[in-house]
Amino acid sequence: MATDDTTDEHQGTNVWEDFSEGYVPRDELDIHPSVTLHDETEGDLDPITYEVLRHRLWTINQDHGGTIENVSGSPVAYYGGDFQPAILKEDGEVVFNGPYVQLFSPVAELVVKWILENRSDNPGIEPGDIFLSNDPWVGATHQADVFFAAPVFHEGEIFCWLTNTLHQYDIGGQNAGSFCPGADDVFDEPVPIPPIKAVEGGEVREDVRQMYLRHSRLPNMVRLDFNAQVAGLQVTRENIKGIIDEYGAETIKGSMDKIIEDSESKFIDKLEKIPDGTWRTRTYEEGSKIGNDELFEVTLQMEKDGNNLIFKNEGTEENVGAINLTYAGFRTALSCAINPMMMWDQLWVHSGAYRHIDIETQSGTISRASHPSGVSCGANLAAILQISLIYDVMTRMLVTSDDTRDDMILDPVSGISVLSQAGMDQWGNPFGTMNMDVMGVPWGARSTRDGMDVAGYVYSPRGPLPNVEQNEQDYPMLYMYRYNATDYGGPGENRGGSSMQTAWKPHKTQAIQTVVAGSGGIKPNTSPMAGYPGAPGSVRMVENADFDSHLADRSMPTSLDEFDSEVTEYHTKSEFVQTEPDVVETQSPGAGGYGDPINRDPEKVCSDVVKGTVSRESARKYYGVILDEDGDEPTVDADATERRREEIVENRLAESTIPAEGE
Amino acid sequence: MQIHRYLELDAAAEAISCTECGTTICNAEENYRKHSAMRTGPITEAGVPFVPPEDKIGRKTDLEFREFFCPECAVLLQTEFAKEDDPIIHDIEIDLDSLSE
Structure with a gap:
């Protein structure tokens, strides 16, 4: 804890500037001298010990993920993989993240560094502590992705950190589900919580937990997630202590260092085979919020200069409405492209790459939003848009080298429409969820092969698509069809992956309240290389569909066209109520093709x-x-x-x- | 050096050419799209499922779909969505000086 004689030495960061523009760690962290970091390391590990420990740490992190899945029981976790555990070094640099949504661990680094700089004095960082945070200006893609961070102490020093992130069903804000596409600013959204101590010395602080759960429409469900996240950290902390006891702290730290050093050297090896240059892309976001139909320009430039990548966003419009992403969100979006395409041979360890990435985007813009911009759609809408642009510039860079061309995957997320659903379930209890059918997306084409159809997010390999029976079990829904749609994969010499179309109606409930938050509804956010783009997704509804007559005829509809009712298509930022006889259909966006389609083998x-x-x-x-x-x-x-x-x-x-x- | 599916950069000649037919398209520092054969049309030309923006957001937009072809052999080099008055984006700019280092 702080003492009077050390207060002057430690300033931390300017937290109110962080809260306004986004926290960007300096090279040297300002940590209170009462906290010391363990930095003794064994620099000459034998290769066998290293490989054993590398995979041991990977497995420990996997077990962390398994604990979250099993304790939370959350379909968002179990069927969506919308969470991420991570092991970080004592100063916050990420050692391992798991094969779940890659969006989270680069912001975990920001959260831990911010805690070290601004919580090491007051309230202090002690053994057994766990911090909770969901502040997008400190480190979160949006408020619904809540971080839990725990230091692991060894002989009085912070040896490493463990974090996890889990998307919550509802954490407040003007819309159930906490995506708020109608927000004017963050004051219409869930409250951003900068890192606070939720567990002190191993004991949950009830005052903090109650404050946190009080934000939610579904406190009992969020309580399970809270418990799962705490359990994950506590189990993993014991596992880390176990291997320290078994191998020694310096040996474990030496393996952590080498994991990151290997990732750095591999990243540099690949960049050295690529010419220097600048790659640019541009898109137009349709609508700043519900009810707005303007187009907003969003750009991205990536410069490769030797061993470094520099990202800029000149020409991107000012932050507006509900379509914004903070610095943290953009930083973490990078990993969704870098990990699958450049770090696949390093168990997706990206810290080595991040040592060579500079983000020089302009503050106060859609892709680097200032407070109090609306950011609750950051993870699904704004981050997906940025991931799309990042894929676009990175594939153009990777195609220039014979050594990296085959690693590129054309933009797999050229649009998205997330549906947040809420109401009363089939047992009469309140429910709320993010519909995980959003996972029914493809991959873009590659230089050597077609894109995969309905493959799931390339940057979330453990994120499966729930079966319709699982959705019907958990929620008051009855599915009619789900299939791989025609013509959604972009034409190309190598065809882009095609995407999923599915439809359902409310079942044993009166209505489902639905919020749509997405982008790329008019057109895809990028255009693929020398091929045609995948087709945009859609959300459509038929009111008062005559489903009963289909059942009476013992037939199941396979298209909205089979209902004798008008079809309404919803904007990518919208909200509506689906009453019991209404049928909603979602179409995920397709992905782009590679090469001229008139060069494709006609037999294919x-x-x-x-x-x-x-x-x-x-x-x-x-x-x-x-x-x-x-x-x-x-x-x-x-x-x-x-x-x-x-x-x-x-x-x-x-x-x-x-x-x-x-x- | 291949810099795109159908584009090659000849650093010595400082030129970008089509890999399908060998035609020189432009100088290495120029935007190959501006020297390509460009066809513009409504965004519904981008694929069979595309629909007019007014069916999606309730109003017309000034978005167009641009296709860029080799001016000689007409192989498809690139596509682009843009507002009608927005400049053609310069997506690839290789640092020629770094190639000679």
């Missing part, structure tokens, strides 16, 4: 048509493939296909102009 196009992934119309228009329909199954009409492809080439040149000639 024919196969896609037979599977229903590509329509005959698309086969003809984009792929230039004409099918012979005379047999039992379609076959390629080679002569007609050749003529059609020649026609496409002729039309392209005849209908084009060269912009430079008009300047």
